[in-house]
Amino acid sequence: xxxxxxxxEIRNLVKxxxxxxxxxxxxLSVHRGEVMCLLGDxxxxxxxxxxxxxxxxxxxxxxxxxxxxxxxxxSPRDALDAGIATxxxxxxxxxxxxxxxNFFMGREPVKGVWPFRYVDFDHCDAVTRDEMHKIGIDVRxxxxxVGTLSGGxxxxxxxxxxxxxxxxxxxxxxxxxxLGVAQTSMVLKYIHQxxxxxxxxxxxxxxxxxxxxxxxxxTVLNRGKTLGTYAKSEIAIDELQNLMxxxxxxxxxxxxxxxxx
Amino acid sequence: MVNTTxxxxxxxxxxxxxxxxxxxxxxxxxxxxxxxxxxxxxxxxLILVAIFFxxxxxxxxxxxxxxxxxxxxxxxxxxLAIAAALLMIGGEFDLSIxxxxxxxxxxxxxxxxxxxxxxxxxxAATFVVAAILGGLNGQLVIRTRLPSxxxxxxxxxxLRGLSLVGLKWATGGSTQMRGIGAQSNEDxxxxxxxxxxxxxxxxxxxxxxxxxxxxxxxxxVTGVPVSILWFIGFALLATWILLRxxxxxxIFAAGGDANxxxxxxVPVDRVKxxxxxxxxxxxxxxxILTVLDAGSTDARRGFQKEFEAIIAAVIGGCLLxxxxxxxxxxxxxxxxxxxxxxxxxxTRFDSDWFQVFLGAMLLLAVLFNNFIRRxxxxxR
Numbered sequence: 001x002x003x004x005x006x007x008x009e010i011r012n013l014v015k016x017x018x019x020x021x022x023x024x025x026x027x028l029s030v031h032r033g034e035v036m037c038l039l040g041d042x043x044x045x046x047x048x049x050x051x052x053x054x055x056x057x058x059x060x061x062x063x064x065x066x067x068x069x070x071x072x073x074x075s076p077r078d079a080l081d082a083g084i085a086t087x088x089x090x091x092x093x094x095x096x097x098x099x100x101x102n103f104f105m106g107r108e109p110v111k112g113v114w115p116f117r118y119v120d121f122d123h124c125d126a127v128t129r130d131e132m133h134k135i136g137i138d139v140r141x142x143x144x145x146v147g148t149l150s151g152g153x154x155x156x157x158x159x160x161x162x163x164x165x166x167x168x169x170x171x172x173x174x175x176x177x178x179l180g181v182a183q184t185s186m187v188l189k190y191i192h193q194x195x196x197x198x199x200x201x202x203x204x205x206x207x208x209x210x211x212x213x214x215x216x217x218x219t220v221l222n223r224g225k226t227l228g229t230y231a232k233s234e235i236a237i238d239e240l241q242n243l244m245x246x247x248x249x250x251x252x253x254x255x256x257x258x259x260x261x
Numbered sequence: 262m263v264n265t266t267x268x269x270x271x272x273x274x275x276x277x278x279x280x281x282x283x284x285x286x287x288x289x290x291x292x293x294x295x296x297x298x299x300x301x302x303x304x305x306x307l308i309l310v311a312i313f314f315x316x317x318x319x320x321x322x323x324x325x326x327x328x329x330x331x332x333x334x335x336x337x338x339x340x341l342a343i344a345a346a347l348l349m350i351g352g353e354f355d356l357s358i359x360x361x362x363x364x365x366x367x368x369x370x371x372x373x374x375x376x377x378x379x380x381x382x383x384x385a386a387t388f389v390v391a392a393i394l395g396g397l398n399g400q401l402v403i404r405t406r407l408p409s410x411x412x413x414x415x416x417x418x419x420l421r422g423l424s425l426v427g428l429k430w431a432t433g434g435s436t437q438m439r440g441i442g443a444q445s446n447e448d449x450x451x452x453x454x455x456x457x458x459x460x461x462x463x464x465x466x467x468x469x470x471x472x473x474x475x476x477x478x479x480x481x482v483t484g485v486p487v488s489i490l491w492f493i494g495f496a497l498l499a500t501w502i503l504l505r506x507x508x509x510x511x512i513f514a515a516g517g518d519a520n521x522x523x524x525x526x527v528p529v530d531r532v533k534x535x536x537x538x539x540x541x542x543x544x545x546x547x548x549i550l551t552v553l554d555a556g557s558t559d560a561r562r563g564f565q566k567e568f569e570a571i572i573a574a575v576i577g578g579c580l581l582x583x584x585x586x587x588x589x590x591x592x593x594x595x596x597x598x599x600x601x602x603x604x605x606x607x608t609r610f611d612s613d614w615f616q617v618f619l620g621a622m623l624l625l626a627v628l629f630n631n632f633i634r635r636x637x638x639x640x641r
Contacts, residue, residue: 076523076524076526077526080526086524088521088524092521092524092525093518093521094513094514094517094518094521094522094584095517095518096513096517096580096584096585096634096637097513097514097517097584101510101513101514104510105510105514105521105522105525105526105527106511106514106522106525106526106527107525107526108507108510110506110507117506117507118501118505118506119505119506119507119509119510121505143297145637147637148637
């Protein structure tokens with residue numbers, strides 16, 4: 001499997017906003033059935049990179065390949081159509097709407113002839129309940145508002161939606177950063193499941209523990225550049241932490257605080 | 262080991278889903294189900310108001326004639342309120358609806374009297390003008406990213422002013438334009454937009470002693486004013502769109518969280534522009550209905566209707582923050598309005614209590630809606 005072409009590959013991606021250099025040569029690749037963790041501190045360029053991958057921004061220069069073919073996206077819709085689904089931390093679900101309506105938002109299956117075209121909500125309810133059942137979330141009533149779900153459940157619903165609609169690559173933007181311990185493990189478990197289905201996952205986080213729990217490979221981003229990509233066997237969790245935070249300074253602080261950072 | 266089948270394909274056959282449904286479906290209590298309906302408050306309010314008038318008002322209020330009296334003003338307000346409700350669910354306001362009624366009334370009058378267009382064409386042209394103005398409202402809101410409250414407040418004054426100026430210009434100094442539709446003879450189009458409908462049914466009912474009639478045999482109510490039929494039809498259509506179509510889901514999504522909706526591929530800007538065009542066209546419809554009925558138009562038409570429409574929508578369960586509400590709720594809200602404004606004249610109360618009632622009802626509705634929203638979303 002590993003010898004297959006990566007689903008997404010970027011080489012020397014550069015993005016300038018006017019005189020600001022947000023990305024100055026980023027390279028990474030994601031394969032099927034792999035969780036690629038993208039680590040980086042604030043301002044490392046993670047958000048810009050995600051937005052470039054998901055079609056919000058156009059790269060200034062560099063190569064962007066999806067399944068071996070060069071692509072240029074002009075809108076998030078293009079990226080979605082190419083099978084790249086991005087799940088944003090807060091901006092994925094609408095709390096006042098029902099689980100079903102959220103699940104099918106923007107992709108409602110319609111029946112009938114225009115202008116009498118309608119959405120088959122019975123089918124939607126059944127699909128939603130079934131998909132939720134598969135990931136072990138107990139949505140007893142798909143008409144309940146998403147606001148009644150916990151943060152972890154919401155994140156899982158958003159991921160399940162992307163998977164259901166045929167995503168090949170999932171970009172998860174800090175899916176665990178606002179969650180408690182139990183909720184986090186729920187999301188991490190689900191990411192593991194998604195990987196087993198053969199999807200590629202780009203997991204963005206600044207929590208090394210969460211990354212190490214599910215990641216296969218780790219790419220560390222710093223000041224708009226990739227510091228390197230490491231397989232799990234090549235790097236220990238402490239090294240990863242140091243690399244991400246810029247090395248020595250953190251070690252000093254960590255020693256001061258009794259090694260707990 | 263890698264499973265590459267498309268996830269869409271592993272949909273279990275329908276019977277299996279059914280089975281899961283049966284064993285997993287928690288009994289959703291009837292109360293929860295009712296509480297989840299946004300129009301609950303409006304329906305409860307309507308029942309309370311009806312009980313109040315049944316016990317205090319003259320019995321003639323609830324005769325067929327009395328009910329038509331209530332529904333006539335309710336229908337005009339209701340058409341505006343339903344459009345306003347859809348727009349509010351979509352997350353925006355339109356304060357220019359009232360002025361839009363006056364302005365499109367003038368446009369319609371001018372098309373009929375000055376340019377001598379056939380009635381059908383004049384009506385179509387009026388809708389086109391309204392849609393353009395609504396689209397302008399929408400585009401301004403979207404492009405400037407100003408709150409729609411401010412943009413449409415500006416149009417409230419602009420359109421009211423233009424109506425005055427335009428009327429004076431068209432009539433040579435008067436703020437009223439008369440004789441609209443008097444010369445037209447297209448009976449079919451007139452039938453749809455003015456007068457009463459279902460006359461045959463009503464005379465049949467009278468002949469069979471099912472409704473009140475005069476001694477000479479003609480029914481006391483000759484038919485249903487067409488505005489009421491438009492009102493009911495529009496309420497049904499809007500409810501269907503909102504609850505059963507893709508556009509409806511997009512309206513909820515656009516108002517609930519425009520960013521999340523955009524990320525999921527909902528064309529939020531198009532939805533909002535469309536809604537602004539819809540409110541403007543609803544205003545034009547009311548203008549055409551009332552102008553054809555009266556045969557004249559004046560600059561005060563639709564005065565303060567924007568507030569009444571928004572209040573009716575809020576009574577109907579719309580949240581001021583968008584993303585939640587119902588069209589049928591606005592329908593009930595408008596009927597409450599009609600019932601109270603007309604009903605007070607059947608009682609011994611001073612009819613100026615109406616305004617007091619209006620404010621109190623709005624306050625109650627907002628508090629009630631917030632309570633319901635917390636229940637629905639489970640937030641504390």
